[in-house]
Amino acid sequence: MKFRILNFFIWIFLIAVAMFCGVNGLALWPIAAAAIIYPVFLITISTNIRWNVFVNGFHHQENHPKKEVCLSFDDGPTNVTPKILDLLDRYDAKACFFCIGEQMEKYPEITQDIIERGHIIGNHTYSHTRKMGFLSSKSLAREIDACNIVANDITGLNLNLFRPPFGIINPKTKSALDKTGHLVIGWNLRTYDAILNDKSKIVNRIKRKLKPGDVILLHDNKDQTPIILEQLLLHLKSNGYRAIRPDQLFKINAYN
Numbered sequence: 001m002k003f004r005i006l007n008f009f010i011w012i013f014l015i016a017v018a019m020f021c022g023v024n025g026l027a028l029w030p031i032a033a034a035a036i037i038y039p040v041f042l043i044t045i046s047t048n049i050r051w052n053v054f055v056n057g058f059h060h061q062e063n064h065p066k067k068e069v070c071l072s073f074d075d076g077p078t079n080v081t082p083k084i085l086d087l088l089d090r091y092d093a094k095a096c097f098f099c100i101g102e103q104m105e106k107y108p109e110i111t112q113d114i115i116e117r118g119h120i121i122g123n124h125t126y127s128h129t130r131k132m133g134f135l136s137s138k139s140l141a142r143e144i145d146a147c148n149i150v151a152n153d154i155t156g157l158n159l160n161l162f163r164p165p166f167g168i169i170n171p172k173t174k175s176a177l178d179k180t181g182h183l184v185i186g187w188n189l190r191t192y193d194a195i196l197n198d199k200s201k202i203v204n205r206i207k208r209k210l211k212p213g214d215v216i217l218l219h220d221n222k223d224q225t226p227i228i229l230e231q232l233l234l235h236l237k238s239n240g241y242r243a244i245r246p247d248q249l250f251k252i253n254a255y256n
Contacts, residue, residue, distance in 0.1 A: 049167040049186040054174045057184030058250045064213030067241045070249050071095040071229075072187065074124060074163060075194075076220035077103050077110040083226040085117055091233040093243035095119050096185070096254075097220065098163040101126030101147035108154045115155050120245050120254040122161035123147045123182060133168045137175035144180045158256040161185050161246065181256075185246050187217035193228055194219045203231045210235075215246060 050059045073084065076097055088095055097114050099121050104111045114121055125132070126146035135143070148159050162182035164173055169184070177184065189209055191202050206216065216232075218225055236243060247254040 049169050054169050055184050057186045059186035060188035060215050061213030061249050067212050068244050070215040070246045071243045073097045073218050073220040077107040078221045081110050081220045084220050094245045096246050098122040098124040100124050100128045101150040104150045111154050123159045128165045132165045137172040140176040141179045160253050160256045187215045189214045189216045191218050193225050
């Protein structure tokens with residue numbers, strides 16, 4: 001609501017200034033520039049989940065006293081997920097999998113296996129549509145609810161944690177979450193495993209930036225992710241780190 005009010009007054013201000021300039025014969029280019037810059041500003045704040053502009057989420061635990069980090073995997077489950085689960089078992093690591101409803105329907109056994117191995121699952125919407133940033137609040141709420149229904153049918157659990165596809169958070173997302181009641185889990189250390197192909201570069205970037213309380217974003221729908229994950233797990237082990245779930249790090253409930 002606060003953002004809507006601010007947004008309204010900004011546009012009223014721009015219109016008023018434009019009218020003033022028009023009446024007094026002044027140049028209108030600053031207004032045109034502002035009209036272009038402002039939408040860019042809106043897109044920027046909507047795609048930077050860690051800024052907490054619209055919704056307060058959990059992205060990292062600042063000044064965490066223990067050498068603990070969270071591993072999180074988006075966009076599964078897929079046929080890559082079992083390889084990731086085996087690696088996590090081998091290194092005694094736990095994680096959160098933000099699952100797409102359609103993928104859980106496709107791989108119900110893998111979805112159940114995630115839970116049975118001591119990990120948790122979170123809501124990543126039903127379809128993960130590329131139109132996510134343009135959905136109405138009602139449509140987004142339906143996406144979230146549909147994902148929860150699938151998860152509940154397979155596991156009997158009611159998901160409480162949500163990660164927005166593409167990290168898009170806007171006023172419509174806030175409105176949808178006000179209805180569904182989910183908590184937002186973001187990240188503060190992105191691996192870019194879904195974009196970059198240089199595995200060494202990805203791993204070195206994580207090593208360089210890693211610190212206690214980090215939430216690390218990976219994807220369990222990419223063939224290269226298990227290779228990256230094993231190198232990361234080796235680094236964590238050799239440096240005395242422990243991989244835990246976000247509900248443990250932030251002391252919140254994974255399920256309702």
